[in-house]
Amino acid sequence: MTHKPMKPLALTMGDPAGIGPEITWKAWERLRGEPDLAFAVIAPPVALTRVSRSDHPIQIITDLADVRACFADALPVLPIEGNAARPGEPDPIHADTITRSIQTAVTLCLSHDADAVVTNPIAKDVLYRAGFSFPGHTEYLGSLCAGVDAPYHPGPVMMLTAQDLRVGLATIHISLRDVPQTITSTVVMNTARTLLGALSQDFGIKHPRLAVCGLNPHAGENGALGSEEQDIINPVCRLLRAEGHQVTDALPADTLFHAEARLTYDGVLSMYHDQGLIPVKTLDFHGGVNVTLGLPIVRTSPDHGTAFGIAGHGIARPDSLIAALRKAREIATHRYAP
Numbered sequence: 096m097t098h099k100p101m102k103p104l105a106l107t108m109g110d111p112a113g114i115g116p117e118i119t120w121k122a123w124e125r126l127r128g129e130p131d132l133a134f135a136v137i138a139p140p141v142a143l144t145r146v147s148r149s150d151h152p153i154q155i156i157t158d159l160a161d162v163r164a165c166f167a168d169a170l171p172v173l174p175i176e177g178n179a180a181r182p183g184e185p186d187p188i189h190a191d192t193i194t195r196s197i198q199t200a201v202t203l204c205l206s207h208d209a210d211a212v213v214t215n216p217i218a219k220d221v222l223y224r225a226g227f228s229f230p231g232h233t234e235y236l237g238s239l240c241a242g243v244d245a246p247y248h249p250g251p252v253m254m255l256t257a258q259d260l261r262v263g264l265a266t267i268h269i270s271l272r273d274v275p276q277t278i279t280s281t282v283v284m285n286t287a288r289t290l291l292g293a294l295s296q297d298f299g300i301k302h303p304r305l306a307v308c309g310l311n312p313h314a315g316e317n318g319a320l321g322s323e324e325q326d327i328i329n330p331v332c333r334l335l336r337a338e339g340h341q342v343t344d345a346l347p348a349d350t351l352f353h354a355e356a357r358l359t360y361d362g363v364l365s366m367y368h369d370q371g372l373i374p375v376k377t378l379d380f381h382g383g384v385n386v387t388l389g390l391p392i393v394r395t396s397p398d399h400g401t402a403f404g405i406a407g408h409g410i411a412r413p414d415s416l417i418a419a420l421r422k423a424r425e426i427a428t429h430r431y432a433p
């Protein structure tokens with residue numbers, strides 16, 4: 096392992112018309128006394144100064160090696176070209192700056208100048224209108240890392256985590272009507288393997304216990320309410336158990352997330368976006384973190400979106416971004432510890 100931990104975290108700008116700039120400042124104010132969480136924002140300085148206060152300066156840096164030294168006194172900004180945005184007024188004109196911020200953060204991680212990418216929220220539809228062809232960060236990061244020669248690189252899997260709950264998704268940003276045909280043995284197997292590997296490598300759980308959600312109500316009720324459990328999911332679970340993994344068969348998702356149930360596993364494999372995200376965001380919306388598993392870089396994000404409705408009002412909470420920064424450091428420490 097050539098990479099040593101305790102490089103700064105690379106924070107992307109997100110949509111500048113959303114709450115990203117505001118929660119970035121608030122997170123910096125709360126974390127400036129914690130050098131291990133030192134981060135630099137990759138953004139046009141004007142996107143930050145618009146929401147800054149006079150007693151809180153930014154520090155323009157050109158090298159991430161300078162971040163730790165200034166982090167206690169100023170918000171470090173790695174500048175890129177771009178304009179300020181009006182809070183609450185998203186505009187596809189910012190798409191190029193938004194994606195360049197993400198690309199730069201990934202490059203810095205791949206070159207080991209940063210320990211992790213932490214992303215501020217983007218609004219997918221605003222980027223789509225500018226021609227962005229990826230459903231979200233997760234798929235875009237997968238593409239930016241494609242072809243990278245790394246020992247750990249099974250591909251992007253979305254995980255949402257809050258408190259003791261960690262949920263990985265077999266399908267992500269697709270229409271609900273497309274979910275059943277996308278749930279193939281290969282998809283379930285690959286996602287389960289990535290999730291088991293990440294629970295062990297990135298979360299420090301040596302022998303993780305994985306609970307698997309069914310797709311249908313009551314996990315199909317023995318085939319009466321759908322056959323995906325019997326035909327696709329359970330055979331994969333049996334194969335994984337035969338390899339020595341602790342994996343359940345498909346279980347009814349509606350009874351899998353209450354407090355007692357959560358004591359019985361370390362992670363959940365969920366079949367589709369809302370099945371997995373609703374429990375996490377209900378349990379702890381402001382403490383939830385989105386983690387991309389299976390990449391050669393560490394990436395986390397707040398669980399929430401751009402919240403255009405409250406951008407510029409001064410009321411956005413930085414808690415989930417702070418949790419994402421902490422989780423990024425935690426994962427990087429697990430992954431890169433000698």
Ligand SMILES: NC(=O)C1=CN([C@@H]2O[C@H](COP(=O)(O)OP(=O)(O)OC[C@H]3O[C@@H](n4cnc5c(N)ncnc54)[C@H](O)[C@@H]3O)[C@@H](O)[C@H]2O)C=CC1
Binds near residue numbers: 217399403411412414
């Ligand atoms: N990681 C990412 O980039 C994510 C991006 N999104 C994008 O965000 C956009 C808006 O999505 P929504 O479904 O409206 O979800 P949202 O999370 O932006 O907002 C949902 C509700 O929570 C509130 N809220 C969100 N974050 C908050 C915070 N930090 N403090 C206080 N209140 C907060 C909002 O005001 C709103 O009432 C969409 O275009 C979506 O694509 C959504 C989730 C994650």
Ligand SMILES: NCC(=O)COP(=O)(O)O
Binds near residue numbers: 230231232233372385
């Ligand atoms: N609902 C989670 C979400 O949309 C975040 O997606 P991504 O941009 O992290 O891929």
